[in-house]
Amino acid sequence: MSKTLPTPLRVRFAPSPTGYLHVGGARTALHNWLLARRYGGVFLLRIEDTDRARSTDESTRAIFEGLEWLGLTWDEEVTYQGANLARHQADAQRLLEAGAVYRCFCTPAELEHRRAEAEARGDAFRYDRRCDRLAPDEIQRRVASGDPFVLRFRVPDGSTEWDDLVHGQITFPNKDIEDFVILRSDGTPIYNMAVVSDDIDARVTVVMRGDDHISNTPKQILLYTALGAPLPVFAHLPMIHGTDGKKLSKRHGAMAVGDYRHQGILPSAMDNFLALLGWSPGGDIEVMTMQEMIERFSPDGLLKKASVFDLKKLEWMNGQHLNMLPLEQIEPLITPAIVDAGLATRDWLAANHAWYMKLLELLRVRSRTVSDIVRQAAPYFGDAVDLDPDAVAKQWKDPVTPELLGEARDALAAASDWSEGPLEEALRGVAERRGLGAGKLFQPLRVALTGSSVSPGIFDVLLLLGRERSLARIDTALQVLAR
RNA sequence: GGCGGUAUCGUCUAGGGGACUAGGACACAGCCCUCUCAAGGCUGGAACACGGGUUCGAAUCCCGUUACCGCUACCA
Numbered sequence: 001m002s003k004t005l006p007t008p009l010r011v012r013f014a015p016s017p018t019g020y021l022h023v024g025g026a027r028t029a030l031h032n033w034l035l036a037r038r039y040g041g042v043f044l045l046r047i048e049d050t051d052r053a054r055s056t057d058e059s060t061r062a063i064f065e066g067l068e069w070l071g072l073t074w075d076e077e078v079t080y081q082g083a084n085l086a087r088h089q090a091d092a093q094r095l096l097e098a099g100a101v102y103r104c105f106c107t108p109a110e111l112e113h114r115r116a117e118a119e120a121r122g123d124a125f126r127y128d129r130r131c132d133r134l135a136p137d138e139i140q141r142r143v144a145s146g147d148p149f150v151l152r153f154r155v156p157d158g159s160t161e162w163d164d165l166v167h168g169q170i171t172f173p174n175k176d177i178e179d180f181v182i183l184r185s186d187g188t189p190i191y192n193m194a195v196v197s198d199d200i201d202a203r204v205t206v207v208m209r210g211d212d213h214i215s216n217t218p219k220q221i222l223l224y225t226a227l228g229a230p231l232p233v234f235a236h237l238p239m240i241h242g243t244d245g246k247k248l249s250k251r252h253g254a255m256a257v258g259d260y261r262h263q264g265i266l267p268s269a270m271d272n273f274l275a276l277l278g279w280s281p282g283g284d285i286e287v288m289t290m291q292e293m294i295e296r297f298s299p300d301g302l303l304k305k306a307s308v309f310d311l312k313k314l315e316w317m318n319g320q321h322l323n324m325l326p327l328e329q330i331e332p333l334i335t336p337a338i339v340d341a342g343l344a345t346r347d348w349l350a351a352n353h354a355w356y357m358k359l360l361e362l363l364r365v366r367s368r369t370v371s372d373i374v375r376q377a378a379p380y381f382g383d384a385v386d387l388d389p390d391a392v393a394k395q396w397k398d399p400v401t402p403e404l405l406g407e408a409r410d411a412l413a414a415a416s417d418w419s420e421g422p423l424e425e426a427l428r429g430v431a432e433r434r435g436l437g438a439g440k441l442f443q444p445l446r447v448a449l450t451g452s453s454v455s456p457g458i459f460d461v462l463l464l465l466g467r468e469r470s471l472a473r474i475d476t477a478l479q480v481l482a483r
Numbered sequence: 484g485g486c487g488g489u490a491u492c493g494u495c496u497a498g499g500g501g502a503c504u505a506g507g508a509c510a511c512a513g514c515c516c517u518c519u520c521a522a523g524g525c526u527g528g529a530a531c532a533c534g535g536g537u538u539c540g541a542a543u544c545c546c547g548u549u550a551c552c553g554c555u556a557c558c559a
Contacts, residue, residue, distance in 0.1 A: 119484085277495075
């Protein structure tokens with residue numbers, strides 16, 4: 001049974017720019033985006049920069065970059081909460097005039113004191129509404145004399161409930177909700193006020209966010225109602241935890257999507273992996289392109305349970321995408337890393353396009369990340385190779401190695417043509433004459449050619465390197481062995 | 484403490500009263516393939532938190548307990 005979505009469908013992602021775009025935020029953004037794309041809705045981006053002390057332009061940029069990298073494009077101009085101060089204040093003022101809120105002159109110090117007292121008694125502190133009982137002339141007097149005050153919402157009796165898109169019915173008895181502040185004594189709005197005002201203004205019809213906001217929701221519903229605005233549908237997505245079951249934080253390793261980008265994760269793999277944290281298309285489907293995710297996304301598949309971020313599975317997923325996507329699509333994501341590693345210039349790669357594509361084709365099968373590819377690509381660029389000491393120790397330890405390599409060199413040099421058929425014939429011939437299994441010859445040769453005991457098939461390596469470099473590397477190996 | 488939320492292999496999950504001897508994937512182990520490494524194929528170990536109901540029948544519905552998570556600011 002699928003729940004009905006409102007029309008028009010307008011969703012938003014509203015991060016506060018106090019850091020980078022972390023995986024939890026990215027997942028929330030992705031689910032919002034997927035919902036909008038699947039059902040023809042509008043995806044909005046609002047930067048909640050009201051906490052001026054912690055907000056930075058740099059993290060705003062990081063959020064844009066992160067979203068763009070993930071392919072989560074927004075449909076209307078970005079809005080900034082900080083720019084809406086006047087409206088927030090006007091809405092708060094409206095609430096005061098309508099009698100839904102009252103002035104509270106209690107100072108933070110007083111409140112803190114009473115809170116400490118209640119705690120000492122083992123009681124839960126709840127604002128006692130004493131300022132709501134002030135006589136009108138007393139209020140007038142204190143306002144006139146310039147006493148600072150905040151605006152508090154007068155929570156009515158009864159209960160507040162809603163039908164959450166992911167959790168179903170959730171009910172809060174109003175007696176458990178304290179008369180919360182909506183406007184500080186300096187005239188700036190508290191989060192719940194700003195959010196509601198902005199969501200009403202942006203005509204947001206589905207508020208999908210982390211379930212750490214569940215306890216804010218009744219307060220926000222109260223505000224919508226007092227403001228006479230229609231309620232959006234609420235959807236509370238489960239949290240993402242670290243491997244210890246706790247909320248994700250620095251000690252769990254990388255949290256920022258940018259970190260994964262730099263570790264060589266493909267955006268589509270990141271999206272795929274993140275989408276599956278808290279959502280399932282049902283059945284055994286796992287690896288999907290963005291398009292497939294859009295087609296299959298549904299609020300019915302949204303899960304309630306917090307999930308644990310498993311890096312191993314992300315890497316596996318990345319390997320799947322690395323091999324599934326058309327080479328033309330992933331090449332632009334790999335080339336910058338190749339260039340940054342100093343292996344080749346963009347121009348050189350462009351001039352040797354066919355060779356480069358062949359290399360990538362060979363390496364991507366045995367890689368899980370872009371970084372893996374770069375690491376493995378090194379031996380194919382330039383003339384010299386770095387010999388891996390362990391590989392040398394293991395593969396060249398047999399005293400006949402020099403003889404063997406020399407023979408292989410001569411056979412290769414004598415090949416009628418530098419192509420797979422003749423090369424294979426040459427090498428297999430050597431192995432046969434010496435009564436050796438192919439591996440006994442190929443492994444020492446692999447080390448001579450690539451410096452490593454791990455590489456693509458030996459004939460592919462020979463082709464990639466070309467005749468000249470292949471023979472030269474064997475010669476170098478023979479010199480090393482002669483010492 | 485109060486309030487709210489959640490509970491299937493180590494992890495991501497399928498399942499929504501009988502198809503469950505609980506399926507898939509990651510990870511792990513073994514085997515196959517094989518010039519190495521990957522990829523791929525096959526096999527294995529591994530879960531319905533606990534207790535009560537309801538029902539002919541419960542992983543599935545209800546209640547309780549426990550555990551975990553979140554919120555509990557003139558933070559967002």
